[in-house]
Amino acid sequence: MIGGGNVGAHAARIAAGMGADVTVLDRSIARLRYLDDAFGGLFKTRYASAGSTEELVLAADLVVGAVLVPGAAAPRLVRREHLAGMKPGAVLVDVAIDQGGCFETSRATTHDDPIYLVDGIVHYCVANMPGAVARTSTIALTNATMPYLLALADKGWAQACRDDGHLADGLNVHAGKLTYFAVGEALGIDVYQTSLVLRSA
Ligand SMILES: NC(=O)c1ccc[n+]([C@@H]2O[C@H](COP(=O)([O-])OP(=O)(O)OC[C@H]3O[C@@H](n4cnc5c(N)ncnc54)[C@H](O)[C@@H]3O)[C@@H](O)[C@H]2O)c1
Numbered sequence: 001m002i003g004g005g006n007v008g009a010h011a012a013r014i015a016a017g018m019g020a021d022v023t024v025l026d027r028s029i030a031r032l033r034y035l036d037d038a039f040g041g042l043f044k045t046r047y048a049s050a051g052s053t054e055e056l057v058l059a060a061d062l063v064v065g066a067v068l069v070p071g072a073a074a075p076r077l078v079r080r081e082h083l084a085g086m087k088p089g090a091v092l093v094d095v096a097i098d099q100g101g102c103f104e105t106s107r108a109t110t111h112d113d114p115i116y117l118v119d120g121i122v123h124y125c126v127a128n129m130p131g132a133v134a135r136t137s138t139i140a141l142t143n144a145t146m147p148y149l150l151a152l153a154d155k156g157w158a159q160a161c162r163d164d165g166h167l168a169d170g171l172n173v174h175a176g177k178l179t180y181f182a183v184g185e186a187l188g189i190d191v192y193q194t195s196l197v198l199r200s201a
Contacts, residue, residue: 001015001022001025001043001064002025002048002053002057002063002064002067002077002078002102003048003066003067003096003102004024004025004026004031004035004045004066005026005031007095008024008026008066009024009035009038009039011066011095012024012039013039013042013043015043015062016039016042016043020062022043023044023045023046024043024046025046025053025056026045026047027048029047032046032047053078057078057082058082058085059087060086061090061091062093063078063090063091063092063093065092065093065094065096065102065106066095067102069099070182071180071181071182071183071186072099073099073100074099074101076101076102076103077102077103078102080118083105083119083121090122091121091122092121092123092124093124093125094106094123094124097109097125097127101125103123105118105121105123106123107125108126108127109123110126110128111126111131148160148164148166148167151164152167158198161198168195169194171194175197175201177197178190179191179194
């Protein structure tokens, strides 16, 4: 598992529960420490350097890419040249495909036609995996988002953002002013503080 966040931790737990020998790679030492504590050594953890990532990818039967850099495209962690050194028939699952993908050879697929081969390596890059359990995932998502929707509907967007820092963090643009730092940095556009934008809204 490359990335030990929500996706990586759950995928690791399921795979280890099925008897697989699993290693989770992450750039966050704090996260690796937490995974070790919380899962009691059910799977191995390692810092995700370029060297450790390459070593494990080349030896793996299954690689799950589950990295997230908020606001930015996913970093390309497995390059095409790695595929030739992997086990024939090994599988790359790029969960981060909805953020551009973390393998060089990834392209988004659908549940209708989920896999393709590159250099003998199976790629699974379904951009909407929860769509396989559409009803369940919709109910789960709706339960989590409903309080925010109610706040927006009851108070209007500006007051709801003033009252809840999490909603304010979700404001990207208002009246032509960008308020999302990572996008401004990536595109070289001026970024305004959300609190200032809200003051005049
Ligand atoms: N395709 C789908 O249907 C689907 C479904 C759910 C989530 N996702 C995507 O899966 C990705 C992971 O989601 P999440 O909820 O687990 O995110 P998360 O923020 O919980 O975890 C991401 C982890 O990646 C780690 N990370 C960042 N850069 C790294 C690097 N270079 N090497 C190793 N680790 C690195 C972070 O430290 C973090 O622990 C996101 O891109 C999300 O959009 C896709």
